[in-house]
Amino acid sequence: MTEPVSIRIAGISGQGNILAGLILAKALVYEGKWVVQTQSYTAQVRGDVSYCDILFDDERIDYPESEYFDIECIMHQKAMDELYKSVKINGVVLLDKAFVKNVPDFVNRITRKILFVPATERAISELKTPLVSNMIMIGVLAKVCNIAKLEYLRRALKDYVRRSLWEVNLKALEIGYNMFEKQFKIRTERVWKKLAPGFE
Numbered sequence: 001m002t003e004p005v006s007i008r009i010a011g012i013s014g015q016g017n018i019l020a021g022l023i024l025a026k027a028l029v030y031e032g033k034w035v036v037q038t039q040s041y042t043a044q045v046r047g048d049v050s051y052c053d054i055l056f057d058d059e060r061i062d063y064p065e066s067e068y069f070d071i072e073c074i075m076h077q078k079a080m081d082e083l084y085k086s087v088k089i090n091g092v093v094l095l096d097k098a099f100v101k102n103v104p105d106f107v108n109r110i111t112r113k114i115l116f117v118p119a120t121e122r123a124i125s126e127l128k129t130p131l132v133s134n135m136i137m138i139g140v141l142a143k144v145c146n147i148a149k150l151e152y153l154r155r156a157l158k159d160y161v162r163r164s165l166w167e168v169n170l171k172a173l174e175i176g177y178n179m180f181e182k183q184f185k186i187r188t189e190r191v192w193k194k195l196a197p198g199f200e
Contacts, residue, residue: 002057002059006066007054008072010051010074011074017134019161020138021053023153023157024138025056026159027148028054028056028147033056033058034061036054037053037054039051048078049076051083068087073138073141075133076099080102087110088110092115095117098118099120113184117137119137132172135157138153144184153173157170
């Protein structure tokens with residue numbers, strides 16, 4: 001069994017990080033990947049930390065959870081302060097610069113792949129609402145980590161967002177996807193797990 005690529009999208013309730021994770025997970029399914037998506041609410045009220053985890057691989061996934069993540073997309077300082085120790089060595093960290101101001105020394109020590117994204121700023125200035133900053137963030141994530149094509153993100157968005165909101169959310173995806181030319185290389189080495197006798 002191979003070790004899947006792991007992604008965590010985190011923020012506070014009300015920022016749409018769960019929806020962003022659902023859309024990214026579905027886009028990866030459309031890419032032909034094996035995908036596991038889970039979510040957690042520390043409190044189901046606006047303002048508390050919540051997150052969505054995604055695992056994907058070309059092979060079947062044998063365990064549906066991860067303790068550490070290759071990619072972390074953090075949309076609020078509260079989530080950064082609570083979850084930063086789950087970043088893998090040399091992992092990719094994407095931060096909404098409007099709400100994340102301080103990166104813990106731990107994160108700076110273990111990776112240089114840190115990108116501040118003006119997601120909320122661009123959402124307000126170009127689309128007149130901060131509510132689609134989550135779509136900008138996953139557009140950036142998909143592009144700079146080279147994990148999902150824009151066409152599959154658009155298709156997945158339409159599976160989860162009501163028709164009246166398609167236009168503004170699709171524009172947000174496109175803004176994010178085209179925001180950066182740089183790409184971060186996600187680890188390519190594969191860790192093979194030897195199965196116990198009788199389970200091969």
